Amino acid sequence: MTAPAPSELAFIRFVSVENMMKLIHQIGIEEMMTGLVGYIEEDFRRWELFDKTPRVASHSAEGVIELMPTSDGEVYGFKYVNGHPKNTREGLQTVTAFGLLARVDTGYPVLLSEMTMLTALRTAATSAMVAKHLAPKDARTMALIGNGAQSEFQAMAMRAVCGVEHLRLYDIDRAATDKVLRNLGGLGFDVTACATPEEAIEGAQIITTCTADKQYATILTDNMVGSGVHINAIGGDCPGKTELHPDILKRSDVFVEFPPQTRIEGEIQQMPEDFAVTEMWQVLSGKAPGRTSERQITLFDGVGFAIEDFSALRYLRDRLEDSGLYQNLDIIADPDDPRDLFGMLQRAKG
Amino acid sequence: MTAPAPSELAFIRFVSVENMMKLIHQIGIEEMMTGLVGYIEEDFRRWELFDKTPRVASHSAEGVIELMPTSDGEVYGFKYVNGHPKNTREGLQTVTAFGLLARVDTGYPVLLSEMTMLTALRTAATSAMVAKHLAPKDARTMALIGNGAQSEFQAMAMRAVCGVEHLRLYDIDRAATDKVLRNLGGLGFDVTACATPEEAIEGAQIITTCTADKQYATILTDNMVGSGVHINAIGGDCPGKTELHPDILKRSDVFVEFPPQTRIEGEIQQMPEDFAVTEMWQVLSGKAPGRTSERQITLFDGVGFAIEDFSALRYLRDRLEDSGLYQNLDIIADPDDPRDLFGMLQRAKG
Missing domain, CATH: 3.40.50.720 (NAD(P)-binding Rossmann-like Domain)
Structure with a gap:
């Protein structure tokens, strides 16, 4: 038996650092800033409908790792971001980040992106x-x-x-x-x-x-x-x-x-x-x-604030289709019969 | 100017659904269960030192999306997981999940993995x-x-x-x-x-x-x-x-x-x-x-509980090196000079 190819649902779009930089240059950095401002303004105008969960922080002696989730009722997003001031001395970034968008109605992730670069732009x-x-x-x-x-x-x-x-x-x-x-x-x-x-x-x-x-x-x-x-x-x-x-x-x-x-x-x-x-x-x-x-x-x-990251990820999602600057990531197990996860695993034995 | 190749620090390891299934068969599912039990037992024995943040849930009419973070002081981990009971009727998984490990000392992510399959095993x-x-x-x-x-x-x-x-x-x-x-x-x-x-x-x-x-x-x-x-x-x-x-x-x-x-x-x-x-x-x-x-x-x-996911991700990390069953994901922007993120972007213009 050969493993069937994963279905379209099994994939989410991933934007690497390299593709993010290409996208910024393809759009033009000032054009992208203007576009981001539009999305951020739109989300600030509908501020009240957002789920404004406080960020969840894990503190250590060296720094902090935070998860910043939010949702507008249709789309859920979160950002992973760390803050380690001493990193600079070791040639590392003080802040690195990545973010995700998912559908609220199914809970399925749809977009994963680097956000070190994107956070710099949204800030x-x-x-x-x-x-x-x-x-x-x-x-x-x-x-x-x-x-x-x-x-x-x-x-x-x-x-x-x-x-x-x-x-x-x-x-x-x-x-x-x-x-x-x-x-x-x-x-x-x-x-x-x-x-x-x-x-x-x-x-x-x-x-x-x-x-x-x-x-x-x-x-x-x-x-x-x-x-x-x-x-x-x-x-x-x-x-x-x-x-x-x-x-x-x-x-x-x-x-x-x-x-x-x-x-x-x-x-x-x-x-x-x-x-x-x-x-x-x-x-x-x-x-x-x-x-x-x-x-x-x-x-x-x-x-x-988390809503600004959400706006930035929305902007990214909307500009991605035409750009082609993403990879498909096989991160969702999607068996033909949802109850048959084990059968999917068995069939992958090849 | 051509963009310099990303440094090793820019990459994290990613385990797709396909690679997870290959890894399970390479190790053997029962051998893997025994291995996972060992890691879970180890973490239950040092239970008190874990950061036991409650899971962060975003509820909607259709289901819930949760982030489950924890840390043992050296390694930080979290799992994204949704629960949408009605998904089955639409041919989707009720639960999908992915997880991440990061270093507490630098905040840098090191491993991203599908966790629909891995959660089934750890449960x-x-x-x-x-x-x-x-x-x-x-x-x-x-x-x-x-x-x-x-x-x-x-x-x-x-x-x-x-x-x-x-x-x-x-x-x-x-x-x-x-x-x-x-x-x-x-x-x-x-x-x-x-x-x-x-x-x-x-x-x-x-x-x-x-x-x-x-x-x-x-x-x-x-x-x-x-x-x-x-x-x-x-x-x-x-x-x-x-x-x-x-x-x-x-x-x-x-x-x-x-x-x-x-x-x-x-x-x-x-x-x-x-x-x-x-x-x-x-x-x-x-x-x-x-x-x-x-x-x-x-x-x-x-x-x-989050610690079981943490144990499973630790087990995965330790078994990954030899297996080769992962991809490198360019998700961390890592400029040579941490203050020079903009210079890195400019040099990528090509």
Whole structure:
């Protein structure tokens, strides 16, 4: 007896790192950022119907491994993501990730994808989506403080979605800034490397902080921040890791993704439990105002939420069909008679 | 520029359904059951050191999708599993599953595997491991009530580990029984198809119930069960799904995997919150007695626990190296400089 070929149901689509990079170039990174922003906006507008299970974390001395599930009632998705700050010293990624979509009606998985690269894009797309609604309309200059793995993605998304053209870079490690200068060279930005954070934020309407050290840091102090700017604070994303002096939070209108998570992981972990914040989904669905005056400081305390990963996987799924940039993975045992799993195994003996 | 080849770190091992079936035949299904029992016993003996996070369930009208994570401090594992009873009517599996192992120290995934087939094996191996410690020593006859997808695996595991030779089959659907007769034909069992549950349990020292209907059923009533038997009740595994009359539970010594889960999902959901049970890990580590008399009825109220999946994935990992039955999956973005994810993407432009 020969084993019958697996049925179509036995396969799910898999997007490798290599295929993800090909897809990004096939679509174009700025076009993809714009597309992702559209999907994220759509999901923020229907925020209330999502199953917002808290992430499930397994902590160790070295780091954390998390599962971030969510569902819109038709599609279920989750992301596996680790956070190991010490990895960098060993030449490893601090964060690696992969994600999955499944059908709610049958429970069958349909798509598995690398998400280290995709998370970098969705994080930048989320920042740009928020800045689109909160930053001054004529913002063309962004300070980029922290020039690590996320920084270039922020630049690309902010240009694609908000029209940012001028970048002012700062990092405590000049080698990181040089890396950004190298990577963005020839991509049409006007880039200035700065010697201090103070210099970096001169004339910037958007201030992005994406530093990586796990500690209570003070990248920005209150006297550095002028009126009317939009602060995009995305580096503080776990307990014990913040970037801003609390006085800045007091002077700003703070916007968040999901308050129960942000109060633990975000900049506002420094503030009292009842510190007022606005949820971004409310801005998107017209239930709360975004920017209301030219002098207002708006602050996005971004930590990353499961729904953004869900949006990114939905976008990926919809762009995959035409691209052909996937493999079929034989991960579902699908016997002709569902009760005959053992018979399927026997017939595979060959 | 051409994209550099991904480093070894970028890959994880993937075991497809096809390779899993080949591996089972390469090792031999009974040899594999014995091996799995060894790994499960080892993990039950060190039960206390495991991170026993409750499973994370996403419920819908049609079914449930669950993530079952655990960790022993060095290795992290989780299983994705769905439960959709109506799937069978559409020719789909009620349960599909896949699992993953990762390193706790770096958070990097190392192994991804199909687990529909592997779960069938680990469920049977767990039953056999428990029966090895609780069933009468001379048990050679097993009643197998419910002849669905799990039943043949139970037979193979019980023979490999406990020496069961005689099987007495019963199912409300005779076609299911015929399927088992067909599948086990020529494998050296003495098999009797029975017309009623009463007939099936005649002379059986082990009674396995593995029926699939999601309802409060009464497969066994009290007057059917004689003294000295071991009941292996594994079909009741979610709220609202049980197989035994509560009077049987009162007459038996009940053994469970993880009480907080079993009280919700197992047979003992019919009993008061303080109904006495013994945890199997305590039997394995000598902290509680197993069978203490010939007349005692022992009852394993099995619902399946994350640590058993972890044991199965560990076994798989250890047997994979020599078998060659895996593919390498390019799922981790691994730039030479961890801060240079964008540079890696740019260099892939080709």
